[in-house]
Amino acid sequence: MAANIPARVRFAPSPTGHMHLGSARTALYDYLLARQTGGQFVLRIEDTDRKRFVPGAEQELMDGMSWLGLEWDEGPDKGGPYGPYRQTERREIYQEYAQKLIQSGHAYYCFCTPERLEQMRQEQQHRKESPHYDGTCRRIDPDEAARRVANGERHVIRFKTPREGTTTVVDHLRGAITVDNERIDDYILVKSDGLALYHLAAAVDDHLMQITHVIRGSEWLPTFPLHGLIQRAFGWQEPVWVHLSVFLKPSGKGKMSKRESSELIKDGYSVFVKDLESLGYLPEGVVNWISLMGWSYDDHTEFFDMASLVEKFSLDKLNPSPAAINFTKLDYFNGLHIRALSQADLAQRIRPYFVEQGYVVDDQRLYQIVPLIRERLTTLDDAVAFAGFFFKSDLQPVPEELVGKDLSVVQSLEVLRRSLAILAPLPDVRLETLEPLMREYVDNSGLKAGQVFGILRVAITGQKVSPPLFESIEIVGKAKVQERLEQAIHLLEVLAADGVER
Numbered sequence: 001m002a003a004n005i006p007a008r009v010r011f012a013p014s015p016t017g018h019m020h021l022g023s024a025r026t027a028l029y030d031y032l033l034a035r036q037t038g039g040q041f042v043l044r045i046e047d048t049d050r051k052r053f054v055p056g057a058e059q060e061l062m063d064g065m066s067w068l069g070l071e072w073d074e075g076p077d078k079g080g081p082y083g084p085y086r087q088t089e090r091r092e093i094y095q096e097y098a099q100k101l102i103q104s105g106h107a108y109y110c111f112c113t114p115e116r117l118e119q120m121r122q123e124q125q126h127r128k129e130s131p132h133y134d135g136t137c138r139r140i141d142p143d144e145a146a147r148r149v150a151n152g153e154r155h156v157i158r159f160k161t162p163r164e165g166t167t168t169v170v171d172h173l174r175g176a177i178t179v180d181n182e183r184i185d186d187y188i189l190v191k192s193d194g195l196a197l198y199h200l201a202a203a204v205d206d207h208l209m210q211i212t213h214v215i216r217g218s219e220w221l222p223t224f225p226l227h228g229l230i231q232r233a234f235g236w237q238e239p240v241w242v243h244l245s246v247f248l249k250p251s252g253k254g255k256m257s258k259r260e261s262s263e264l265i266k267d268g269y270s271v272f273v274k275d276l277e278s279l280g281y282l283p284e285g286v287v288n289w290i291s292l293m294g295w296s297y298d299d300h301t302e303f304f305d306m307a308s309l310v311e312k313f314s315l316d317k318l319n320p321s322p323a324a325i326n327f328t329k330l331d332y333f334n335g336l337h338i339r340a341l342s343q344a345d346l347a348q349r350i351r352p353y354f355v356e357q358g359y360v361v362d363d364q365r366l367y368q369i370v371p372l373i374r375e376r377l378t379t380l381d382d383a384v385a386f387a388g389f390f391f392k393s394d395l396q397p398v399p400e401e402l403v404g405k406d407l408s409v410v411q412s413l414e415v416l417r418r419s420l421a422i423l424a425p426l427p428d429v430r431l432e433t434l435e436p437l438m439r440e441y442v443d444n445s446g447l448k449a450g451q452v453f454g455i456l457r458v459a460i461t462g463q464k465v466s467p468p469l470f471e472s473i474e475i476v477g478k479a480k481v482q483e484r485l486e487q488a489i490h491l492l493e494v495l496a497a498d499g500v501e502r
């Protein structure tokens with residue numbers, strides 16, 4: 001389908017757990033195609049599997065999509081001309097279409113009991129056959145089957161897969177896929193509780209919702225021929241089918257297990273969208289990262305914001321090969337997008353991380369800090385580790401860290417006392433005022449700049465790594481700097497009195 005025909009695409013998640021990066025990528029590609037073609041992006045909740053239903057998962061999906069900036073046009077919360085958009089609210093629609101298939105001879109009632117099916121499964125396993133339905137109820141006369149259903153006999157509805165010939169379906173990325181029909185099972189379309197399963201529900205919805213492109217995970221490739229058959233049984237025009245690449249663990253060896261996924265957070269990473277914000281990732285960074293997990297524009301352009309993705313995205317450039325999840329790349333893209341923000345925007349984005357840690361944030365000071373730290377941030381919460389000291393009234397430096405590299409306690413004390421003596425009479429501690437005097441002192445002292453400034457850094461910031469020292473001193477202000485130097489002197493005096501010589 002040409003890119004300029006408005007696409008109607010749907011993101012059709014099942015609310016069965018946390019929103020995974022894979023789902024986020026599917027939703028992103030849907031969104032991009034819809035926006036690029038001036039079409040619509042539909043959110044459809046596929047909640048027919050009640051056993052796997054997780055309360056709250058639907059909300060989490062919507063929150064995740066909103067956070068990523070993937071606004072949908074139609075959905076359970078927004079309504080739209082093709083609703084309802086939750087499959088459990090469409091039960092009667094599926095019943096009606098299942099009946100159509102029965103009437104046209106493409107589906108049949110099956111009365112086999114769970115016990116019989118289990119026995120059949122075991123026998124097949126014994127014969128080393130792959131599990132499949134043996135077709136017993138295909139042979140029941142349709143009138144008799146209808147009578148048994150009318151009598152209330154427990155039943156499911158199965159698709160009547162042709163026994164002969166082959167079926168060919170076309171995936172946009174992989175081309176034609178042909179399978180022997182005898183290898184396609186008579187899948188259940190409607191369960192005994194009357195609820196349709198995915199195979200029927202998705203086909204009916206995609207048709208009624210006028211979906212032009214089905215973009216979904218490649219776990220649906222094995223049943224893809226069945227889906228083609230169902231569409232054809234109804235005589236419908238098939239959508240463009242796009243099965244995306246699989247995500248592999250960072251090593252590239254296999255898929256990430258549940259346990260591996262939940263343990264990632266210890267390293268500051270996650271495959272769940274809900275965690276990425278608190279870990280300090282920008283939605284822009286995440287979007288850029290996932291956009292390139294299975295798609296590329298050319299072989300060198302890496303930086304994309306949403307507008308450029310909308311412009312440049314193309315289904316033809318999707319890559320079906322499995323993609324290893326590379327968190328180093330996530331950090332890289334996050335850094336790029338942090339540095340692409342305006343200072344005011346970045347200040348607003350880092351603010352909540354300080355507040356969360358209990359800091360009382362002075363906005364004016366926050367704005368002053370941003371230029372000092374923006375180059376160093378990988379994640380937004382790094383700002384707290386680098387710059388939290390700006391908002392602390394009391395620092396508790398580790399006394400031993402106040403001892404300069406290769407210096408004694410007494411030598412370090414001397415550095416602090418001299419620095420205080422230089423600073424105290426100055427009218428202010430601006431960079432231009434203080435730095436030349438301190439550099440002059442270093443030159444005359446015979447010490448290395450790193451030794452002197454290392455001591456001052458710990459005394460004034462409480463940390464060994466900090467934003468540039470003199471810029472920081474200027475922001476902390478003379479009174480506080482003086483106070484912190486005096487405190488550091490006191491701490492080293494105690495250390496010296498305790499006889500600690502290093």
Ligand code: GLU
Nearest residue numbers: 012013014046202215216
């Ligand atoms: N509910 C299906 C899933 O979550 C959606 C597959 C599709 O997009 O058709 O895997």
